[in-house]
Amino acid sequence: MASTAASPAFCGIPKASTSTSRSYLNAPTSHFIERTPIRRLGFAAAAVDPLLCYHVATKMQSFNSSSAKPLRGVVSMAKKSVGDLTSGDLKGKKVFVRVDLNVPLDDKQNITDDTRIRAAIPTIKHLISNGAKVILSSHLGRPKGVTPKYSLAPLVPRLSELLGIQVVKADDCIGPEVEKLVAELPEGGVLLLENVRFYKEEEKNEPEFAKKLASVADLFVNDAFGTAHRAHASTEGVTKFLKPSVAGFLLQKELDYLVGAVSSPKRPFAAIVGGSKVSSKIGVIESLLEKCDILLLGGGMIFTFYKAQGLSVGSSLVEEDKLDLATTLLAKAKDKGVNLLLPTDVVIADKFAPDADSKVVPSSAIPDGWMGLDIGPDSIKTFNDALETTNTVIWNGPMGVFEFDKFAVGTEAIANKLAELSKKGVTTIIGGGDSVAAVEKVGVANVMSHISTGGGASLELLEGKELPGVLALDEAVPVAA
Numbered sequence: 001m002a003s004t005a006a007s008p009a010f011c012g013i014p015k016a017s018t019s020t021s022r023s024y025l026n027a028p029t030s031h032f033i034e035r036t037p038i039r040r041l042g043f044a045a046a047a048v049d050p051l052l053c054y055h056v057a058t059k060m061q062s063f064n065s066s067s068a069k070p071l072r073g074v075v076s077m078a079k080k081s082v083g084d085l086t087s088g089d090l091k092g093k094k095v096f097v098r099v100d101l102n103v104p105l106d107d108k109q110n111i112t113d114d115t116r117i118r119a120a121i122p123t124i125k126h127l128i129s130n131g132a133k134v135i136l137s138s139h140l141g142r143p144k145g146v147t148p149k150y151s152l153a154p155l156v157p158r159l160s161e162l163l164g165i166q167v168v169k170a171d172d173c174i175g176p177e178v179e180k181l182v183a184e185l186p187e188g189g190v191l192l193l194e195n196v197r198f199y200k201e202e203e204k205n206e207p208e209f210a211k212k213l214a215s216v217a218d219l220f221v222n223d224a225f226g227t228a229h230r231a232h233a234s235t236e237g238v239t240k241f242l243k244p245s246v247a248g249f250l251l252q253k254e255l256d257y258l259v260g261a262v263s264s265p266k267r268p269f270a271a272i273v274g275g276s277k278v279s280s281k282i283g284v285i286e287s288l289l290e291k292c293d294i295l296l297l298g299g300g301m302i303f304t305f306y307k308a309q310g311l312s313v314g315s316s317l318v319e320e321d322k323l324d325l326a327t328t329l330l331a332k333a334k335d336k337g338v339n340l341l342l343p344t345d346v347v348i349a350d351k352f353a354p355d356a357d358s359k360v361v362p363s364s365a366i367p368d369g370w371m372g373l374d375i376g377p378d379s380i381k382t383f384n385d386a387l388e389t390t391n392t393v394i395w396n397g398p399m400g401v402f403e404f405d406k407f408a409v410g411t412e413a414i415a416n417k418l419a420e421l422s423k424k425g426v427t428t429i430i431g432g433g434d435s436v437a438a439v440e441k442v443g444v445a446n447v448m449s450h451i452s453t454g455g456g457a458s459l460e461l462l463e464g465k466e467l468p469g470v471l472a473l474d475e476a477v478p479v480a481a
């Protein structure tokens with residue numbers, strides 16, 4: 001399924017050969033709005049060297065955006081790593097491992113991008129080779145209760161193939177069946193629990209639920225960087241019941257790069273925010289205004305801003321309860337002198353489909369019944385000109401519904417621009433499953449400075465927020481000088 005030719009940027013992870021766009025063409029609209037369908041990763045598997053830096057900076061504070069000096073206030077908080085654990089710590093031990101296997105599945109439950117599975121492998125292999133009994137936990141999508149299409153069952157064959165052993169799958173994530181399967185697990189065996197979000201207690205981080213999850217294990221490894229910004233039972237709650245609780249290799253690598261990159265960015269520093277998780281990400285814009293010199297908005301994010309300005313947006317994606325926030329953000333950008341650019345033209349469609357009728361219109365002229373699915377050519381030019389002046393760019397969220405070729409132009413143009421800038425020495429950071437999928441689709445992922453598995457997580461890091469899934473982990477024992 002996967003080619004074996006690993007590019008330098010992918011640091012040893014075999015690259016998937018699956019197509020990422022066609023497989024979404026038959027997906028219902030809700031698929032695109034509800035969850036991020038494509039996951040890609042860069043560096044993760046790379047350095048699974050236990051002697052890597054364990055000092056993970058997890059806490060950042062505000063800094064002055066207008067300053068050309070390095071950003072200040074990054075506090076380093078060293079976290080214990082799975083690489084710190086000896087064979088003696090692991091052999092025969094039941095290890096609860098939180099991974100982010102939130103991969104896209106097509107209508108037939110085929111995995112259309114296995115990057116996040118591949119990204120999880122190094123930590124799991126390390127545990128297996130040290131004789132641990134591995135209990136894997138993940139979410140998939142945003143199910144409301146038990147929802148068969150969000151079962152983790154379709155992941156078992158690929159996981160088994162990549163690990164070279166048969167992974168056992170539980171039908172639940174807690175309860176007697178799980179206890180029995182864990183009891184039967186041999187040293188070096190792997191059990192995959194069912195989607196942890198089938199329980200509402202997961203996202204509520206209910207202690208009793210966390211206790212039940214933890215009850216089958218001896219220690220905890222968190223390797224789910226893409227979910228590290230969520231204080232959920234399986235990311236944060238279980239740490240109250242499992243000691244040690246340590247960082248996995250992927251989590252560690254992501255933080256090592258991202259914290260360094262955003263603590264002292266070369267300026268001008270630009271952020272590009274798009275995609276469809278508007279309510280999750282619009283709040284990030286406020287803190288980006290404190291940190292960035294240029295802010296470019298695209299994707300499904302923009303219509304809430306247009307509507308807040310009194311423009312009609314047809315049937316485009318809008319978060320009605322964020323209109324006031326959008327107005328405030330526009331005013332704040334002006335006050336702070338941040339160059340916040342909204343697209344001046346958009347590609348609109350008469351339906352959410354790859355074969356929709358489409359046309360380019362000014363942002364102020366979206367007719368009723370039409371929806372904006374991409375940024376237009378004038379906007380691409382304006383965005384490219386603004387990006388030309390930058391020295392660091394972080395991008396999360398596609399500029400349009402790039403899964404449909406007709407609406408992929410804006411996203412592909414930005415991907416190409418960032419590739420061009422990267423080759424000239426600009427630091428380019430791409431975060432989020434779909435954004436990374438987009439640069440992959442264009443074939444320029446390899447030239448970017450950093451490819452991250454987490455969109456929301458990387459933005460929250462940039463915001464200066466503490467990631468609860470990291471904060472809850474044990475602190476590293478200081479190394480003697």
Ligand SMILES: Nc1ncnc2c1ncn2[C@@H]1O[C@H](COP(=O)(O)OP(=O)(O)O)[C@@H](O)[C@H]1O
Pocket residue numbers: 032033035036037274275276277278298299300301317372373374396397398399400401402403431432433434435436455456
């Ligand atoms: N104008 C738009 N309307 C609806 N969905 C959009 C629009 N622009 C982009 N999207 C969708 O946003 C999704 C990605 O959003 P998001 O999950 O926030 O990004 P990431 O996975 O990179 O973090 C894609 O599936 C894309 O189709």
Ligand SMILES: O=C(OP(=O)(O)O)[C@H](O)COP(=O)(O)O
Pocket residue numbers: 036100102141142226227230280431432433434453454455456457
């Ligand atoms: O896909 C994810 O985040 P991302 O789209 O921000 O990269 C993670 O799996 C977290 O999913 P969530 O945003 O449903 O908590």
